[in-house]
Amino acid sequence: MSNIKIHVLHCGKMRLDVTFLGIEKSRNPLAYAGLFRSAKHQIWLPLSAYLIEHHKGLVLIDTGWHKAVRTQRTQHLGWLYSTFATLELPPNHAIDEQLSARGLRPADIDHVVLSHLHLDHVSGVEQVREAKNIWVSDLELQDTQTHPFYYRPTLWADVPLKTFSFHVSQYGAEKLAFDLFEDDSLVLVNTPGHTRGLVTALIQNNDKCVVLCSDVAYSKAGIEQQVLPVLRVDNAQAKRSLEWVKQISEQKNCIAVLPNHDPAILPHTIIL
Numbered sequence: 001m002s003n004i005k006i007h008v009l010h011c012g013k014m015r016l017d018v019t020f021l022g023i024e025k026s027r028n029p030l031a032y033a034g035l036f037r038s039a040k041h042q043i044w045l046p047l048s049a050y051l052i053e054h055h056k057g058l059v060l061i062d063t064g065w066h067k068a069v070r071t072q073r074t075q076h077l078g079w080l081y082s083t084f085a086t087l088e089l090p091p092n093h094a095i096d097e098q099l100s101a102r103g104l105r106p107a108d109i110d111h112v113v114l115s116h117l118h119l120d121h122v123s124g125v126e127q128v129r130e131a132k133n134i135w136v137s138d139l140e141l142q143d144t145q146t147h148p149f150y151y152r153p154t155l156w157a158d159v160p161l162k163t164f165s166f167h168v169s170q171y172g173a174e175k176l177a178f179d180l181f182e183d184d185s186l187v188l189v190n191t192p193g194h195t196r197g198l199v200t201a202l203i204q205n206n207d208k209c210v211v212l213c214s215d216v217a218y219s220k221a222g223i224e225q226q227v228l229p230v231l232r233v234d235n236a237q238a239k240r241s242l243e244w245v246k247q248i249s250e251q252k253n254c255i256a257v258l259p260n261h262d263p264a265i266l267p268h269t270i271i272l
């Protein structure tokens with residue numbers, strides 16, 4: 001079978017307290033929000049996106065920051081987020097800028113998949129609105145009504161989102177997934193807990209697999225040590241999803257497991 005290439009891109013970054021990763025502990029319960037903590041505890045976390053060259057089409061997973069965060073941050077992200085979050089989108093790092101550097105236009109992308117609709121994953125989606133299909137799970141879109149505090153619908157208001165439903169599957173702790181090409185090569189597995197409709201992309205080819213686990217955990221160490229993400233809508237689901245990701249990442253044929261915000265994972269290309 002021809003190869004699948006996964007290009008790991010960084011589309012901006014955010015600065016957060018190191019305890020946000022859950023590995024280094026503090027006795028201050030609000031440390032992860034950076035409250036009453038000095039700047040020396042802060043680190044930059046990347047916002048990853050994944051450009052996948054698949055024999056059935058070009059797929060983009062997540063979109064990082066929109067260029068608007070450079071000049072109109074409050075208008076784009078809202079007062080609360082732009083006041084309390086420290087973030088940056090370096091020159092040429094926006095998703096459309098990175099596609100253009102590779103000779104691609106947004107219209108060349110067959111499928112954009114949003115792992116979930118939190119600001120740091122969906123901010124840049126408007127820049128690729130001309131992609132042929134832009135997907136989010138119906139569960140995730142519904143959850144923006146249940147937990148409106150975590151979402152900013154204006155970010156996708158002008159984007160023709162399509163929703164998919166998860167089906168009964170052999171994958172994931174919940175046994176729910178959407179098989180994008182209906183051949184097991186790119187399966188969007190429901191790994192809820194951080195959000196209800198959260199997707200982990202499982203890519204399988206030539207007896208190898210790669211796991212793009214979004215915010216099921218914030219780092220590889222977080223997967224190994226089973227540290228749950230700070231934001232959760234369901235603790236039990238978050239725990240089960242993380243256990244499943246750990247289990248699949250320990251399989252011999254799993255060549256990479258990539259949480260979205262791990263500062264140790266630099267832009268690179270994986271071939272399977």
Ligand SMILES: [Zn+2]
Nearest residue numbers: 118120215260
């Ligand atoms: Zn995130």
